[in-house]
Amino acid sequence: MPELQKLYDAVLNGDQKTAVAITQEALAAGVDPMELITNYMVPAMDKVGSLFECEEYFVPELLLSARAMKGSLELLRPLLAAAGAQPAGxxxxxxxxxxxxxxxxxxxxxxxxxxxxxxxxxxxxxxxxxxxxxxxxxxxxxxxxxxxxxxxxxxxxxxxxxxxxxxxxxxxxxxxxxxxxxxxxxxxxxxxxxxxxxxxxxxxxxxxxxxx
Amino acid sequence: MTLSRKRLQDSLAHRQPDRIPIDFGGSAVTGIHVSCVAALRDYYGLEKRPVRVHEPYQMLGLVEDDLRAAMGLDVTGVFPRNTMFGFPNSEWKEWDFRGLNVLVSKDFLVREEPGGDILIYPEGDPTAPPSGRMPLGSAFFDTIIRQQPLQEDRLDPEDNCEEFKPIGDADLEHLKTSVAAARGSGYGILATFGGTAFGDIALVPAPFLKNPKGIRDVAEWYMSTASRPEYIHRIFERQCEVGLQNLARVHAAIGDSVDAVFLCGTDFGTQSSQFCSVRTLKSLWFPYYKAVNDWVHANTSWKCFKHSCGSVEKFFETFIEAGFDIMNPVQCSAAGMEPEKLKARYGDRIVFWGGGVDTQKTLPFGTPEQVRVEVLRRCEIFAPGGGFVFDAIHNIQAGTPVDNIVAMLDAVHEFNGAQVNA
CATH class of the missing domain: 3.40.50.280 (Cobalamin-binding domain)
Structure with a gap:
């Protein structure tokens, strides 16, 4: 089982490679995709948003985090659709x-x-x-x-x-x-x-x- | 010395000029869309002839001396030989710009797509992939991103340095001729030589190159400033080295004949924030800015002109420390860019070349009276003690009513008249 906190860190730090790798490992270990999103990715992006608002992060960091998040999401999206998960909108x-x-x-x-x-x-x-x-x-x-x-x-x-x-x-x-x-x-x-x-x-x- | 040139020089030296000097058309960031230049020529009853598109990327119209006189301007521009699409302006030809007859360079080669979008080719070469697109409904070109697939372990900063090379004899000759003509006009001179805009996002995709290599995608570039700073440093180092050599050659050719040099147009501000921290500005850009500005100040009488849109008040101290003398476009509508605050904090140390009127709202969408009120207020704030060149906040955009442009000019002249009579 991978250390899932590292997914949070990877998204927060804009490290796409690690975000994708942890996601793959987690899925292989049977972790629920919704858990990855709800407990790690959404909180990481919320933190990115708050760092942007207090001018710790700027557009480049936002782009890097978004790319890391998207890398993981591409792996999770088909699984979510198959499970009939409801989006926020x-x-x-x-x-x-x-x-x-x-x-x-x-x-x-x-x-x-x-x-x-x-x-x-x-x-x-x-x-x-x-x-x-x-x-x-x-x-x-x-x-x-x-x-x-x-x-x-x-x-x-x-x-x-x-x-x-x-x-x-x-x-x-x-x-x-x-x-x-x-x-x-x-x-x-x-x-x-x-x-x-x-x-x-x-x-x-x-x-x-x-x-x- | 002519009054216009003295007026500009006084203002740049923070001495009270007899009137506020006015610039429109002196650079690619203080220009006027070709459709508005045509409308102004009609308004002032000037000779009917198609306007020259001297900067095809933003479709800026050339402000010639007859219009400059009619508008009461004080500054003329010197431009590099090549346009943003990598071809020189030569052997003008007529072109139907969606119903407006204009003049473009013979190398301005475009193709209209079935949907009405217009594509333009780099270096006037239709066998190369197009590098600009003007959608139907727009009035400017935007760069077509031609990013080759990136392989992290094969990234080579040299790939991003293709455009930084020793200035050619033809370019130098063009600058000499242009500067001589500008001197003869009697106006103050703002010159653009190119080559010292470190990471200007309009230049990164290299619309002037046929097959750009390296990091050319806009988002990838922005991310690289945070994730690959060493790569960016290598590019800037090379650019700075070549840029300084070129400035020396240009100065040897034209001497101190120009008043200000547009050195860098890299935007650091958004409407509400900045693109990076002060810390990043200091570590990634500052050393190169300082090297260029120090060279200019040590070897010439030119004033160093920096353009950055957006909310950049937090960067003013760093820009000043780096040796910039002039800030443009002074986007007062962005967060923290209140004109009174800027003038009070920095007015004795940096020249505000811009800030005269908002081009996102008031000038295109306001009434002539709203334009007049805003312009008079900005003049009251920025004019005292010099250090102000009147200009709108960035280029006058397509679709701006000519009555509003005239109301803006009349208001500056009204202020100048009142000041002269006081």
Whole structure:
């Protein structure tokens, strides 16, 4: 039986190689995948988030931890699906049409995954119809929209309007973020929430899911 | 000396100038999108002709002397021979930029995809993989990441150093000619020579190279600053060595003819935080910044210009200690970047080249009156005692209403007039 605390440490320290190795050993030893996630990976990513918020960690460390966490999660995901485990929420995320910037979006996606959410990442330059299609296909309850440019911010409004027209707006909460986006802009375009960083986005998503 | 150049020099020396000097178009971080340059030319009733896209990555339009005079600007730019896509601006040709007729270099070779995205090729070579993409709905190119698979045990810092080489004779000749023309214009001069931007994330993917090797993926680079610091040090050491040799050659060619040199555009700030700790900035970047700035100060009269977007107030002491004279774009909307605080704490030690108006909200989306109010307030804060060059916070973005740009300029001139009459 591997020392499972090392999985926590590996995710916290952004050591993908060790995170994957411990996960493999744990699975071989018959450890429940949910135990790895709930007792080690989610707490490690929560700690990463708090270190980011108190400026001990920065974007590079966040990226490293997210990569380590994803390495383990790739091994666990098929097992979770087979066991019918319920995620904290089902998220569809993407950078809006016209915008290719994805680092912030990727971080939010990783942090949400680390927080126990099932995340479908549509990538960058995503047209509204792709969001609609994904919401329907995944029965999502959260949509996350990202934009870095002032010229592409209006595509957030277009996307939310398209969700309404398609009749799926009521089934999802919409979160927005990105450098030029503000809470006021989020209100104006009818989003349900705004976050200015990836760590806080997890807390926001949990809150929105609770609201139902 | 002309009034414009004296105005700039006074401000850079922290002496009260007769008016606040104004820069738009002097560099690739103080520029104007080509569509806005075209709109400004129309607004001021200048000769109708297509605008030159001198910086194709961000689609910046060349601010020529007639527009510079109409806008009442004080600074002109000197640019390196090659653009971000690795080709020189030469033998201009017309190009239909989604309905706007503009001029681009003969080597500006693009292909439109069926969905409307536009791809551009490095060094004007359509047989190479494209290195930039402008999606339909955007107005700028973004880099296409061309990361070869990484093998940890085979990583070689030399692979990331392909772009750092001795300046060529053609590049040197271009700089000499450009500086001579800029001197003749009578404006203050902001020059960009290239080669000293350590880890600028826009340059790491090397959109100017046909087949970049090494670490070229943006996220991989950021992670490497934390996980592979020795690898980054080896790159910076090599870059610094070559950069210093090139600066010496450039200085031998142009002397002290320029006022400021845009040395580094590496961004250290996000909207609400920083990309690293002060400790990392000091260990990973500071030695190279100090070496370059010390050389400049020991051998030239140039002022050292540093660009970093975002929330970087915590880094100001380190930037100053490293020898930077000028900070840009002074993103007052980012966390901890309140203009009053910046001026009070650092105003006598560093020049604020920017901070004039917000380009994420007020300038593109505000009313002309909101623009005027913000600009006047920023001038009141930053102008006293010099140490201020008026510029928006980064380039004027596509889609910005021309009335707002004019309201911004009118407000600076209003402030300058009031100051002159006082």
């Amino acid at each position: 089902r998220v569809v995320i993407g950078t809006v049409k016209g915008d290719l910037h994805d680092i912030g979006k990727n971080l939010v996606a990783s942090m949400l995954e680390g927080g126990g959410f099932e995340v479908m990442d549509l990538g960058a330059d995503v047209p509204p119809e792709k969001f609609i299609e994904a919401v329907r296909a995944r029965n999502a309850n959260i949509v996350c929209l990202s934009a870095l440019l002032t010229v592409t911010m209006p595509a957030m409004r277009t996307t939310i309007d398209a969700l309404k027209t398609a009749g799926v707006r009521e089934q999802v909460k919409v979160m927005v973020g990105g450098a030029p986006v503000t809470p006021q802009f989020a209100d104006e375009i009818g989003a349900d929430g705004y976050s200015d960083n990836a760590s806080a986005a997890v807390g926001l998503a949990r809150k929105l899911v609770k609201q139902g």
